[in-house]
Amino acid sequence: xxxxxxxxxxxxxxxxxxxxxxxxxxxxxxxxxxxxxxxxxxxxxxxxxxxxxxxxxxxxxxxxxxxxxxxxxxxxxxxxxxxxxxxxxxxxxxxxxxxxxxxxxxxxxxxx
Amino acid sequence: xxxxxxxxxxxxxxxxxxxxxxxxxxxxxxxxxxxxxxxxxxxxxxxxxxxxxxxxxxxxxxxxxxxxxxxxxxxxxxxxxxxxxxxxxxxxxxxxxxxxxxxxxxxxx
Numbered sequence: 001x002x003x004x005x006x007x008x009x010x011x012x013x014x015x016x017x018x019x020x021x022x023x024x025x026x027x028x029x030x031x032x033x034x035x036x037x038x039x040x041x042x043x044x045x046x047x048x049x050x051x052x053x054x055x056x057x058x059x060x061x062x063x064x065x066x067x068x069x070x071x072x073x074x075x076x077x078x079x080x081x082x083x084x085x086x087x088x089x090x091x092x093x094x095x096x097x098x099x100x101x102x103x104x105x106x107x108x109x110x111x112x
Numbered sequence: 113x114x115x116x117x118x119x120x121x122x123x124x125x126x127x128x129x130x131x132x133x134x135x136x137x138x139x140x141x142x143x144x145x146x147x148x149x150x151x152x153x154x155x156x157x158x159x160x161x162x163x164x165x166x167x168x169x170x171x172x173x174x175x176x177x178x179x180x181x182x183x184x185x186x187x188x189x190x191x192x193x194x195x196x197x198x199x200x201x202x203x204x205x206x207x208x209x210x211x212x213x214x215x216x217x218x219x220x221x
Binding site for chain 2: 040041042043044045048058088090092097098099100101102103104105106108
């Protein structure tokens with residue numbers, strides 16, 4: 001079955017620690033995205049990648065980093081510089097930018 | 113003011129009712145999406161449209177480009193339709209997806 005997987009579903013970390021969220025897709029999509037969702041707000045774009053070895057900052061990139069070494073994988077690192085990291089993180093992919101995006105199940109990060 | 117506004121924010125309906133969720137946007141767009149998010153958090157894309165109307169099962173989406181407005185209709189609503197419905201547009205200066213805050217729909221049996 002083709003799709004997007006994110007792991008883990010829930011993640012707990014202590015304040016000051018970096019944490020990496022996994023996103024893998026086997027849809028052969030070129031474009032991948034990371035979004036953050038907070039209560040009462042629309043999804044906000046953190047980073048996106050249109051092709052392997054290339055990525056761009058979204059609207060709220062500060063305190064986050066990404067890599068795109070393989071087409072299938074787009075991990076997101078939440079660094080200690082992110083002031084308010086507790087949120088629901090969604091990964092998505094599409095054939096190209098401006099096409100329908102397919103979303104993963106999300107990772108809920110709680111920083112204590 | 114948000115570039116994408118949805119109404120209502122919350123909606124409770126009885127099973128079988130006809131439901132309408134509205135989306136207005138203030139930027140030029142190339143396409144509009146309707147998404148469904150279930151309580152577990154996963155998001156499913158329902159429609160992508162740039163003009164006219166699309167139908168899939170009991171769901172109908174319409175868009176009026178001149179009025180910058182879209183509606184999502186659910187006919188013969190069912191409790192399993194309970195979810196958050198999100199409107200998003202490809203538009204603005206960057207042409208990335210801009211999301212509304214969602215409409216929480218609860219369909220009671």
